[in-house]
Amino acid sequence: MAASCALTLPSAISVSVSVSSNSPRRFRRSRRVVAMASVGQKVYAPGVAVSEGNGGLPKIDLKSPHGRDGINICTALNWICIIWDLGYLLTYPSKFQVTIGFFQLTQQSEAEIYLFGACVTSWKVPSGKDLLFVRPDAVFNGQKPISGGIPHCFPQFGPGTMQQHGFARNMNWSITDSEANEGDPAVTLELKDDSYSRSMWDFSFQALYKVALHSTSLSTTLKITNTDDKPFSFNSALHSYFSASISGVSVKGLKGCKTLNKDPDPKNPLEGKEEREEVTFPGFVDCIYLGAPSELTLDNGLGDKIVISNANWSDAVLWNPHLQMEACYKDFVCVENAKIETLQLGPNQSWVAEQKIELI
Numbered sequence: 001m002a003a004s005c006a007l008t009l010p011s012a013i014s015v016s017v018s019v020s021s022n023s024p025r026r027f028r029r030s031r032r033v034v035a036m037a038s039v040g041q042k043v044y045a046p047g048v049a050v051s052e053g054n055g056g057l058p059k060i061d062l063k064s065p066h067g068r069d070g071i072n073i074c075t076a077l078n079w080i081c082i083i084w085d086l087g088y089l090l091t092y093p094s095k096f097q098v099t100i101g102f103f104q105l106t107q108q109s110e111a112e113i114y115l116f117g118a119c120v121t122s123w124k125v126p127s128g129k130d131l132l133f134v135r136p137d138a139v140f141n142g143q144k145p146i147s148g149g150i151p152h153c154f155p156q157f158g159p160g161t162m163q164q165h166g167f168a169r170n171m172n173w174s175i176t177d178s179e180a181n182e183g184d185p186a187v188t189l190e191l192k193d194d195s196y197s198r199s200m201w202d203f204s205f206q207a208l209y210k211v212a213l214h215s216t217s218l219s220t221t222l223k224i225t226n227t228d229d230k231p232f233s234f235n236s237a238l239h240s241y242f243s244a245s246i247s248g249v250s251v252k253g254l255k256g257c258k259t260l261n262k263d264p265d266p267k268n269p270l271e272g273k274e275e276r277e278e279v280t281f282p283g284f285v286d287c288i289y290l291g292a293p294s295e296l297t298l299d300n301g302l303g304d305k306i307v308i309s310n311a312n313w314s315d316a317v318l319w320n321p322h323l324q325m326e327a328c329y330k331d332f333v334c335v336e337n338a339k340i341e342t343l344q345l346g347p348n349q350s351w352v353a354e355q356k357i358e359l360i
Contacts, residue, residue, distance in 0.1 A: 045178040047185030047213070053114055055140030059121070060175070062111040062185045062213040111213045116142050117169040118189045118209050121149035123218045125359050131306060133241040133332035135325075145169040148241045148332075152209075154224070155201055155234035157338060162200040165239065168207065171196065176208070186212035192227075204228040217358035224352075226345040234345075237317060237338035238355055240308075244333040246320060248301025250278040251335055254289050254316065260340075262286040281333060284322040288340055292316035297360075298335050305360050312353040313337035 044050070053059035110124040123132045134148030145151055146169070154168040168191060177188040191207040205228065210221040226232055255277050260269040263284050274289065278299075295309045296316065317336040322329050337355050345351060 042175075044175075044187075045180040045185060047180050047183065048178040048187055050175075053112070053121075053140065055142065057140050057142055058115050060113045060115070060187050062113070062187065062211070064109045064185060064213045064215055065183045109213055109215050111211065111218055113187065113189070113211055114140075114146060115173050115175070115189070116140075117146055117151060117171065118173040118191065119146045119149050119151050119169065120211060120218070120220075121146060123213075123357070125216055129243075129302075129304070131243055131300070131304065131357075131359065133243040135241070135332070136328055142172075143170065150220070150241070151239045152222075153235075153237040153239055153338070154207065155205075155232075155236065157235045157237045157340060165237075166234075167197050167200055169239075173207075173209070181212075184212060184214050186210060201232075203230070203232040205232070216360075217356055219354065219356040221352065221354045223350055224345065225350040226347055229347050231344055231346045233342045235339050235342050236353070237336050237340075238313075239317075239334060239336050240357070241332050241334055242298060242300055242306065243302065244331065245301035246281050246330045246333060248299070249281050249320075249333045250299045250301075251296055251318060251333075252278045252299075253293050253296040254279055254318075257289040257292055257316075260288040260290065262288070279318060281318075281320045281322075284324065285318050285320045287318050288338070289316040289318070290314075290340065296335065298333070300333070307356075307358045307360055308335055308337070309356045309358070310337045310354060312351075313339055313355065315340045 042050075047063050047065070049061045049063075050058055051061055107126045107128055109126055110122065111120060112122040113120045120132065121134050122130050124130045132149050134146070138147040140146065145165070151165070152168040153165040156162055156166040158165065171191060171194075173189040173191045175187060176190045179186050188208055188210045191209075193201075193204050203226070206225045208221075208223040208225075212219045220238070222236070222238075224234070224236070254274045257274045259272045259274050261272055262269045263286055266286060269288070279285075292313075292315050294311065295307060298306045298308060300306065315338040317334070317338050319334040319336070320329055320332070337353070339353065343351055
């Protein structure tokens, strides 16, 4: 007696199996088809695609195939077919009559980045958990900055001579490059000055932002170049929102840092020194840590530990609004890499900073 079963995998690969009850156990290889993703006239590297996001805004979808090996199970009559995600097929007889079923364990890491503000709004690890947080009051209208994920603060951090946190987070960036390194996708976005930016900050510049996705980490590289004929000054930060249970959150690695505590008066921060091994969030927190180490460890209170490492950011910011944002403050914490001290670039000079967030 022969039996057959067919599976349609999430990657759109269909596999059919036909076996005889007298068939010996055997392995059969299945193929994966890798194609370049395309949108309109543009072609992107494998694992990189552009789609329509909230509010009709374009977003980039990154998908890394390096998730956990999984199993698709289909059973028919006296046969159980097990298909491993690596592409090998094993069939063997079963002693029991069973009905057709399906079980899916295969997963991969994913991220999404909106071109508006070059804002990373989602980072999902192979378990399917999203480790970033977007506030419920976030607006996707192409005018107001996206509240959540990893917004940019450039060329100003906090309040100052221009709008809060500068203008980079509410301008449209463009895609300049995409690549896949051993299956891990990356995309590079670009922002240049225009009449809008010059109305607040009259300089010519180029910002390049590379986002690379790996199985359990997300890395970013920000490069600011002065394309003007005169020097300019700026500061910057990545205002990262992490999903959390605030009562269980702690950040380790800041002991000994000089602090500028904006509680109770944000306009007149209190200077101090961090004495705690682990910083917790029992109430309102808005604190700058000068000369922060290159690596911090975040326990998000949800069972995850995330290492936040950087090169050339130099400072850190912790923020949770507590009752000022009663609807969602319990669900997130901001741990930000920053450059608080004003930087100056002469014509054709560049500044580069890197960040990596990794689930451990």
